[in-house]
Amino acid sequence: MSSPVVGRFAPTPSGFLHPGNLLCAMLAYLSVRSRGGQCLLRIEDLDKARCPEHLTRQCLSDLDYLGFRWDGLVLYQSERTKHYEQAFHRLIKTGRVYPCFCSRAQLHVSQAPNRGDTVYVYPGTCRNLTPEQVHQKAAVKQPAYRLHVPDETVTVSDRMQGRYTSCLSNNPGDFILRRADHVYAYHLAVVVDDAESGITEVVRGMDILSATPCQIYLQKLLDYPTPEYTHIPLLVDAHGARLAKRNQAVSLAFLSKRHTRDEITGMLAFAAGLIPEVYPCTLEALIPIFSWSNVPNTDLQLPQAFLTE
Ligand SMILES: [Zn+2]
Structure with a gap:
């Protein structure tokens, strides 16, 4: 059966x-x-x-x-905050999670002008802070937490759109898992919920197709199955x-x-x-x-x- x-x-x-x-x-x-x-x-x-x-x-x-x-x-x-928190702690154990202290203004400045519709890629400003620097910064500002993504290509096999491929370091780049105000990020929540609900297929709008490679990467890190995708x-x-x-x-x-x-x-x-x-x-x-x-x-x-x- x-x-x-x-x-x-x-x-x-x-x-x-x-x-x-x-x-x-x-x-x-x-x-x-x-x-x-x-x-x-x-x-x-x-x-x-x-x-x-x-x-x-x-x-x-x-x-x-x-x-x-x-x-x-x-x-x-x-x-469901507790469920996201558990997954977040599992991700921390992979050694790929780091605190980001950038302000909204700093992130804006680093964004190149005239990029049109392309995805914003975080330049990695806080990726290699020393423990001392983290300690000092954390004394004055709550950090967000980002996932350091590898230079790896991920392919989505979409029921309607066929194969969609993108390189994680360009799309989305190191993305946020938890905001400075402790709200968990959409990608993490979606991946945890789909896995814990036993979702086997995801149907959603075309506008989310470009975000799917990073969700597939999270599924891999968390040992979750990847559902079948249909972007309409x-x-x-x-x-x-x-x-x-x-x-x-x-x-x-x-x-x-x-x-x-x-x-x-x-x-x-x-x-x-x-x-x-x-x-x-x-x-x-x-x-x-x-x-x-x-x-x-x-x-x-x-x-x-x-x-x-
Ligand atoms: Zn930063």
Whole structure:
């Protein structure tokens, strides 16, 4: 018997769920449900200051309204600090973790101008501080902690994007594991949560593909399995422009005043290529007809009803 498929949807409730999130939730959910697998919900509220309670509640109720039924208990990253701490201490034992005392201003200055969309690479300022220097600096400033990454190439085998390769020392470079205010970094939390929840496949937006090599490296260091990855195309508006800002698209609360739940589900399913034309349907009804081969690997176009103009 093959092992069960376990997927997850992991929104960050720092704003209302936007259509891109809803589409991602739908694909993550249908992918595992269509194979009889389980789908978990994880709330990525690591940074409590950015994720107020009312947005978390709204996120849960939006997903419930659309018919998502999650397996197991909802996981809240804000309640899992102890788990991240254990992994952090295991990483310290590898000898690759070092304190970084750089201020935000220092990091800005060291960032070369006109780099456009390229990833910021930490120049390694604090990598080789002596124990005395660390002691002196720690007396006046709480450090962040970074992971010293090797000059090693990591390849992601993505279900939709094929092979994506990058060299860790250029992307992302030595990255932060724990911030100076003791909040654990997104990459560490995600890798720990996926492993401890037994996640076998991750479906998420294309915008996170470039961060996947460093997560795979963390999995290796922590002796965790690597799940199967599917990075889905981004959503565009009716004119083909990327939805860069959330406020270009409307909230589910706005939509549900004008359309029924099944109409909204049908529009999302159409945008994802799951049905050939827009018609009302339920999430349940999409389970038996779901296939990744129907999801186009080009920008997904959002129906006009989802847009403000
Ligand atoms: Zn530093």
